[in-house]
Amino acid sequence: MSTNLLSTDDAVGFGGVVQEFLWNWENQTLRVVYETLGQGSPLLLLPAFSSVSSREEMGELARLLAPHFQVVAVDWPGFGESSRPSLDYRPELYEQFLADFVQSVFNTAINVLAAGHAASYVLKLAVKQPTAFAKIVLVAPTWRGPLPTMGANPQLAGMVRGLVRSPIVGQFLYKLNTLPSFLNFMYRRHVFVDAARLTPSFMEKKWQTTQKPGARFASAAFVTGNIDAVHEQSDFLGLMRSLSVPLMVIIAESSPPKSKAEMQAMAALLGVSSVVLPGSLGLHEEYPAEVLEAVLPFLKALS
Numbered sequence: 001m002s003t004n005l006l007s008t009d010d011a012v013g014f015g016g017v018v019q020e021f022l023w024n025w026e027n028q029t030l031r032v033v034y035e036t037l038g039q040g041s042p043l044l045l046l047p048a049f050s051s052v053s054s055r056e057e058m059g060e061l062a063r064l065l066a067p068h069f070q071v072v073a074v075d076w077p078g079f080g081e082s083s084r085p086s087l088d089y090r091p092e093l094y095e096q097f098l099a100d101f102v103q104s105v106f107n108t109a110i111n112v113l114a115a116g117h118a119a120s121y122v123l124k125l126a127v128k129q130p131t132a133f134a135k136i137v138l139v140a141p142t143w144r145g146p147l148p149t150m151g152a153n154p155q156l157a158g159m160v161r162g163l164v165r166s167p168i169v170g171q172f173l174y175k176l177n178t179l180p181s182f183l184n185f186m187y188r189r190h191v192f193v194d195a196a197r198l199t200p201s202f203m204e205k206k207w208q209t210t211q212k213p214g215a216r217f218a219s220a221a222f223v224t225g226n227i228d229a230v231h232e233q234s235d236f237l238g239l240m241r242s243l244s245v246p247l248m249v250i251i252a253e254s255s256p257p258k259s260k261a262e263m264q265a266m267a268a269l270l271g272v273s274s275v276v277l278p279g280s281l282g283l284h285e286e287y288p289a290e291v292l293e294a295v296l297p298f299l300k301a302l303s
Contacts, residue, residue, distance in 0.1 A: 004019060004020050004022070013035045013055065013056060013059070014035065014037065014055075014056060014058075014059030014060070014062050014063055014073070015037060015063065016035040016036050016037030016038075016062070016066075016071070016073075017035065017036045017037070018033065018034075018035050019033070019034055019035070019036065020032065020033055020034075021033075021034060021074075021101060021104065021105065023077070023097060023100060023101070025077070025087070025093055025096070025097070026087075028085065028087070030077050030082065030083040030085065031082060031083045032074065032075065032076075032077055032082045032083070032097070032101070033055070033074070033075045033080060033081040033082050034055065034072055034073065034074040034075065034101075034105075035055055035062075035072070035073050035074075036070060036071065036072050037062055037063065037066045037070075037071050038062075038065065038066030038067065038068070038069055038070050038071050039070055040068060040069045040070050041069055041070065041108075041110075041111065041134075042069065042070045042071075042072060042106050042108070042110040042111070043065060043069035043070065043071050043072070043110065043111045043112070043113065043299070044072050044073075044074070044102070044106075044110055044111070044112040044113070045058040045061065045062055045065075045071060045072065045073040045074075045112075045113050045114075046073075046074065046076075046098075046112065046113070046114040046115065046118035046121075046122065047073070047074075047075075047076070047079075047080070047115055047116075047118065048115040048116025048117055048118060048140075048142075048281065048282070048284075049076065049079070049116060049117035049118065049222045049227065050116070050191075050219075050222065051177070051178060051183075051209075051210050051215075051219040051222070051223070052183065052206040052209050052210060053075075053076060053079040053080060053209075053222075054075060054079065054080040054081075054209050055073035055074055055075045055080055055081075056080070056205075057115075057282070057284065057285040058073045058115075058284065058285070059073075060285070060288040061113075061284055061285075061288035061291055061292065064288055064289065064292045065292060068296065068299075068300070069111070069299070072105065074101065076094065076097075076118075076218075077089075077093065077094070077097055077218070078214075078217060078218025078219075078221075079218055079219075080209065083214075084212060084213065084214030084215055084217060084218060085214060085217070086165070086214060086217050087217065087218075088221075089217060089218045089221035089222075089226060089227055090221065090226055090227060091120075091121075091227055091228070091229040093227075094121050094227060094229070095121060095124055095125070095229065098121050098122070098125055099125055099128075099129070099132075102125065102132055103132075109131055109132065109133060109134040110132070110133060110134060111133065111134050111135045111136075111137075111299050112133050112135075112136055112137070113137040113139060113284075113295065114136070114137070114138055114139070114141070115138075115139045115140060115141075115284045116139075116140060116141065116142050116281060117142050117143065117145070117222065117227070117228075119138045119141035119142065119143065119236075120143045120228070120229035120230050120236060120239070121229055122136055122138070123136075123236070123239040123240060123243070124229055124239060126239075126243055126244075126245060127239055127242045127243065130244045130245065133245050134245060134246075135245060135246045135247075135248070135298065135299055136243070136245060136246070136247045136248070137247075137248045137249075137250065137295050137298065137299070138247070138248070138249050138250065138266070139250045139252075139283065139284045139291060140250060140251070140252040140255055140259070140263065140279075140280070140281050140282075140283055140284070141249060141262075141263060141266060142259055142262065142281070143228060143229065143230050143233075143236045143262070144225065144228055144231075144262075145157075145222055145223055145224060145225035145226070145227070145228050146222075146223050146225075147160065147223055147224050147225055148224075148225040148228065149258060149259075152224075152225075154225075157224040157225050157226070158224065158226075160220070160223075160224050161220045161221065161223075161224040161226055164216055164219075164220035164223075164224075165216070165217060165220060170216060170220075171216070174215070174216035174219070174220070178207065178210040178211070178215075180203050180204070180207045183203060183206055183207060183210070184198055184203055187203075187206075187282070190255065190256045190259075190280050190281050191280055191281050191282035191286075192279070192280060192282050192285075192286045193254045193278065193279055193280055193286065194286065197286060233262065233265065236262075236266075237265065237266065237269065240266060240269055240272065241269060246273070246298070247271070247272050247273065248272070248273040248274065248275070248294075248295065248298045249263060249266045249267045249272055249273070249274045250274070250275055250276075250277055250283070250291065250294060250295075251263040251264060251267055251274060251275070251276045251277070252277065252279050252280050252281060252283045253276050253277060253278050253279065254278070254279060254280045255279075255280045255281055256280070256281070259281065273298055275294045277290050277291065277294060278290060
């Protein structure tokens with residue numbers, strides 16, 4: 001495993017220093033892109049898993065946090081500008097990646113802010129390695145992929161995943177599900193609350209993210225629940241109860257009912273700090289100033 005600087009001319013980001021982390025998984029080297037901005041104690045930003053997942057969704061929040069921390073935002077393997085090979089994307093891959101990345105890039109306990117589905121991976125690492133993180137912020141945390149949330153059983157989800165991974169039918173299905181009009185519909189439904197923010201240029205950027213070679217493989221794994229790190233609410237809450245570091249949960253006021261109920265259950269746990277902010281599942285991107293105002297006192301407070 002090694003890190004290298006990348007030319008900012010070749011990378012899309014938020015104005016920081018762009019680097020690549022070369023990571024080995026099952027005898028294959030994956031190029032993982034991450035970006036650093038600011039000075040001070042390190043703060044890792046982990047974007048939500050989705051078909052449009054990218055560190056750039058953390059861009060404005062990173063710029064706001066940079067005067068206070070050395071902010072590091074990463075593109076998960078299979079997403080953003082990182083490698084997107086046709087791997088079997090599953091929890092073991094992301095658990096190992098996060099552990100290796102944190103160990104290789106940082107030499108001290110770090111703060112971490114994780115959005116959406118990234119929550120489970122942070123919690124698992126924090127329970128396994130209590131000294132990895134100093135404080136944890138979960139923004140609109142989720143633990144169950146879209147198809148399982150809709151009630152699809154593992155057999156149906158697996159069949160859909162296999163179809164999307166197939167060469168011709170899969171490419172066609174993926175193209176249908178990443179049309180700009182469909183992406184816009186999904187954003188309006190459960191990602192952003194202010195439709196005026198979904199400008200043509202904004203949606204064009206999101207669409208371009210979905211069209212990179214190999215993009216359908218990790219996306220299909222997320223949608224079908226194949227990268228769900230836990231499968232029961234009790235397991236997720238159990239991870240939170242096992243933590244030995246301070247935890248804050250940000251509840252998205254307008255998130256889908258099932259997701260909001262899950263967030264409220266997390267916030268109800270003893271010792272968990274929580275706040276309700278405007279927005280839905282993409283609130284870290286839509287309302288970065290509000291997120292900053294909520295998390296700064298928590299992150300700055302002495303433990």
